[in-house]
Amino acid sequence: MSGSRRVLAYYRTVPEYTARHLSVLEGLEAVRKRPGMYIGSTDSRGLMHCLWEIIDNAVDEALDGHADRIGVTLLPDGSVAVADNGRGIPVDEVPGVGLSGVEVVYTKLHAGGKFGGGSYAASGGLHGVGASVVNALSQRLDVEVDRDGRTHRMTFRRGEPGRFADGRTPSPESEFTPFVTDSELEIAGKVAKKKTGTRVRFWPDPQIFPSTTEMSIEAILGRAKQTAFLVPGLTIVIRDERTSDTLEETFHYDGGVVDFVDDLAPDAAITQTFHIEGSGTFVETVQTLDKDTGHLVPIETERTCRVDVALSWGQGYETTMKSFVNIIATPVGGTHVQGFEAGLSRAMRKLIETNARRLKITAKDPKIEKEDIMAGLTAVVTVSLPEPQFEGQTKEILGTGPVRGIVNKVIGDGLLEVLSSTKRSQRDETNRLLEKIVAEMRARVAARMHKEISRRKNALETSTMPAKLSDCRSEAVENTELFIVEGDSALGTAKLARNSEFQALLPIRGKILNVQKASPADILRNQEVAAIIQVVGAGSGRTFDVDAARYGKVILMTDADVDGAHIRTLLLTLFFRYMRPLVEAGRVYAAVPPLHRIDVIGRGKAKNEVHYTYSEAELSALLKKLEKQGRRYKEPIQRYKGLGEMDADQLAETTMDPEFRTLRRVSMADEEAIRQAETVFELLMGNDVAPRKEFIVEGSEEVDRARIDV
Missing domain, CATH: 3.30.230.10 (Ribosomal Protein S5; domain 2)
Incomplete structure (x- = not known):
């Protein structure tokens, strides 16, 4: 019983909850009290939504065939002006309300010309709250309507109609006199009888939106561009006067x-x-x-x-x-x-x-x-x-x-x-x-299987990798390197030349499949491509997860001849098409093996010197330098046509040792580089033969025949 008394006593301490505790917010007060209900939030997203509401009203006029031009201007004082050449908001008195159409649209929730279906066949403004919500959340809002040969004007402060005592420049800080008994739609001037349109300028209220909130010109330009696409023939002009360098862009598309x-x-x-x-x-x-x-x-x-x-x-x-x-x-x-x-x-x-x-x-x-x-x-x-x-x-x-x-x-x-x-x-x-x-579908299934395998390089994972993979011991992904090596002959030398702590080797058999040209079904059946995707360990295509890649660098190590260049291009095509994020992250490299070895005979008891060159021009320059110095060298000069011709020490010194080697990073710095890469891969590796033939013929005179292995 004592427990029951305590419970009853507890409930008696709760205040009474009756009808007098319910607040009834009327008109635009509800909008200011709960702005998130109407614009989503009071950050930059909500502020942009206010602008969209005004722009959408103008677009509805264009969508219904009554306007073909909209202007949006961002002004230095934080206000925004939107103008259209549509029919203009009705200025006559709304039956049964006793207010002008302008005042009804901007002060009454759920009021407008989009309810009965007679004014608009289809419109974006549907609830009749857009313009009035913007008005309620604005420190000041001015409306001018060209209609019936006159310019009609009305101003509001936080949704309340009245009149500002402006000087030369309109400002929300100007003295404001609200209408007490009757509202007045001011006649501000005369216009041609056929000229119609609406101009709205509003200052977002700092009591609602934080002072750091501002409108994004990038978002406005993007919205204007898409609207111009969707309403063929409509011209939208965006002007930003908030900085000294005024920006102006015009959008107009006749397509759909x-x-x-x-x-x-x-x-x-x-x-x-x-x-x-x-x-x-x-x-x-x-x-x-x-x-x-x-x-x-x-x-x-x-x-x-x-x-x-x-x-x-x-x-x-x-x-x-x-x-x-x-x-x-x-x-x-x-x-x-x-x-x-x-x-x-x-x-x-x-x-x-x-x-x-x-x-x-x-x-x-x-x-x-x-x-x-x-x-x-x-x-x-x-x-x-x-x-x-x-x-x-x-x-x-x-x-x-x-x-x-x-x-x-x-x-x-x-x-x-x-x-x-x-x-x-x-x-x-x-x-x-x-x-x-x-x-x-098959790539999705394969990716799901890959994800089921642990990404960590432990004994279990290594046992599931292709048998020809010579993995490294380190588990620190950022320090590890995967060398994709051309041929088994080079693999033997590379095994002796590598640092097995952080360098892994995966040999490929000759030229892999051209993934640019092959069908997706053939790509998935190709063992060499499948092995590369499995060893990299991050999936492929749109499921590729660069953070799951098992190696910090992927290095393509091919012979310094025409066939090696072709194999390297095929590999790059695979990475560009199916593992592009790895390329974009700058984690794909091409090894640069030397073309020549020059043994310079030492003078006297001095040991012979060894020099490597990586191009014909570099070789010619070195030989001229040696002749000028009176130095002799062994002939014939050794020309490396394959990685297998080097011994382990030479391969390590020239191509694999991070202290001495040279790597070329494959990168795509920006969207333009990506577009250029798309064009080049399609030209060189795609199905369309005619453009490739034309490219080869046009560039044939620039080929150095001496560099072609025959």
Whole structure:
């Protein structure tokens, strides 16, 4: 009983919780109290969202065919101005409200021209809270509307309409007089009767956004560029006046999603860019205001969802996908992306099943997964529909359920129709794509097996490595080196020349497979390529994990002749295509073995001197120097045509000992270097013979025939 009394006594100490404890926030006060509900956060992401809300209103005018130009200006005082040449916000009085359209749009939540469906066929602004939220979170906001031959003007401070006593320059610090009884839409000037448009300038409120928060010009430029792609014919001008060096960029594209995909593609394409369009309808229950009763009543409305998608596959394995609803980006996806992925998977699995015999797919092979299909895919997925349902005001996820099935059908049926074409060019393209997908499936399975093996170089792991690998003893990855050696003859010498503490050796038999030219299925079956991938130990393709690599350096050690150069190029092609992060990290090197050995006869009792040269020019210069000094040397001069011609001491001294050797690092410093590498590898190692033949013919006069081993 004493315990029960203590419990009862405890509950009596809790304050009463009644209706008087509930706060009712009206109008824009709710926005200022809980800004995260409307813009996601109050950091730079939320600040940028405010700008997107204003820009999207202008874009909706362009999307509906009423505007073709939008200007965005970042001003030195921290404010932002957005201008468009659309129809202009209505300035007449809103029936039943008693306020002008401008004041209603900027002060009333859930108010605007995008509810009834009569003003916009499809728009990004849907909840009617965008402009009013920005107003509520701004220290000051000015609106100017050109309409009916006049410029109408209204100003707000933290959402409250009134009038600022400005001097020459408008400022949020100017004296402000709020409207008390009636609001006034000021007539600020006259314009041509046909001129229309809206100009909005707002100063973010420092009470909401930290002083260190600022807008990213890179993000604005990226958003402007993608919008110009999605609304062909629209011109967007971005101007940044925040620094002494004013930046101005203009975006205008007449193409659509096809051009967008071509711009986004990170590597050379193996398919053309496919453009798939379609539409579907669904019935949705909508709450509509009854004019007679003034109450909301549910009405079943038929909606049309239009699908516009472009996609292509590249040689790489990165997936680049952008999705949009009424040209509003949905970075987290939603039902339209789910439908796209489902339709894509359905179509590709059907095609692979039809071509299973040619692709050597058996019942024992695992199921093709979505990630196999999307490897190397670049896609832009756009849908447009009236009043889409988003999950939150930030519009990052589409929630309208029926869209999933519509996009699934449009994409699945459209892809099957295109890729099943009997035209020879399309048939070859389809075959290349299906081989890539099957190869990704097999690479995924192989990568999973690799991950099951411990990355540490212990006895268990060493026993699972290829038998021809001569591993090192050290487990400190940053200090270890893997030499990929050409031929077994050089391997014997290299074993004696290496420091087995940190140098490992993997011999390869002659010229490995050209992975640029071979089909993915052939690549996976090739023992030499498989051994290299297994020994490096970090997977391959898009599953490659550079942090899991078993060696700090990978050194390609081939003969100093034409065949050695060819083998080195084949190896570089493999690393560039399937282990690129290792190259980007600067961990792939090419050994530089000498071409010549010159034994200079010592004078008197002095011992003979040994000199190594690495080019014909260096040899010629050395011989001239010796002749000038009156020194003699043994003839004929030894010309190394292979690593196997050196003894262990010579190989260590010239090529393997870190104290004396020379290595060439293979690197890609920036995106331009990567693009150049893509071009060179495709030219020298790709399937297209004509450009390579032209390159060889044009450069034939520069070849030194004496350097060709025949």
